[in-house]
Amino acid sequence: MVTQQDPDQTLPPARPSRRERARAATIDEIKETALRLMHEHGNTDLRFSDIAREMGMTAPALYRYFADRDELLTALIVDAYDDLGTTVAEAREELPVDDLPGRFLAVAAAYRSWAKREPQQFALIFGIPVPGYVAPEEGPTTEAAKRAMGQLKALFSDASERGLLGKPLIDDVDDALAACAQVEHPATVPHGPPLPPETFQACLQCWSSLHGFVILETYGHFDFLPEDARDELFHATVRQAAVTSGFPWPHR
Incomplete structure (x- = not known):
């Protein structure tokens, strides 16, 4: 007996063709080779x-896979931001x-571990800009940065919604920075509405502290510190960033 298929039933996605799989594998190899070099x-x-x-x-x-060097760099930067964003989100x-x-x-520990595990990807998005490279304006790198950062x-939005976010140690905010709190950029999207100016400033100060440790x-x-001392310094830095924010x- 033949039954009529439900027209609303979602069909499984079509399996990529052999040519599509080969192209995807070559693109992955190009990216891996670029990072290794x-x-x-x-x-x-x-x-x-x-x-x-x-x-x-x-x-x-x-050039059959990437129009030029900048397109390849853009793909690598998007991958780096997405990998970082996924790593910290999963840890949280x-x-x-x-x-x-x-x-x-x-989140802080995952950020630190990712930087140590993926130093080249870390350098791509947080290191010295690549000579001659200009990221597409409001393009894929911007969107990937928003997702990651x-x-x-x-974290701050969750604490605020629960009524557990206290007043930051430094709560006076210059008008120039307060105006930035209302603009969509990596520190304010996509997780909910813009933060209040004093919290926005505290969030950026927190990121600055954590990133400063990680990049050093x-x-x-x-390296002059033994590993256990670096770990303790990291935990103290995280605690300081959280408390002052x-x-x-x-309490300890």
Whole structure:
């Protein structure tokens, strides 16, 4: 007996063709090769000729996959932001929603671990700008940055919605910065409405503190400290950032 298919039933997505799978695999290999060469050369500059040679291809063949070096860099930067955003979001969601200090520490620790695990991706989005590269205005890199950096803002939004976000230590905000609090950019979207100016400022100060530690450690400036001492300094930095921002934190 033949039954009529429900027209509202969602059909499974079509399986990519062999050609599509081969193209996707080549794009992934190009990206992986580019990141490896950046790591080996110690910079974020890219040349198609170097990538092609490593892959056993001709440089012109790469243009079938990326229009130019900037398009490849844009793809790598989007990947980096998305990887960072996913990493910190997953770390946050592993803890109960009512454990705000634990979620704050988890986000900070995930950010630190990601930077140490992916130094080249970290350098791409937070290091010295690649010579000659200009990101597309309001393009994929901007959207990826919003998704990634909005994870910190989500912590402050959650604490505020629960009535647990206190007054930041520094609550006077210059008009120039207060105006920025109402503009959509990576620190204010996509997690809910804009933060109040004093909280917006505290959120940025918090990120500055955490990022300052991470970038110093990632580039070896804390190597004079043993690992356990670096860990304790990191935890103290996280605690200081949270407390001065008005974020709920248990007393010691």
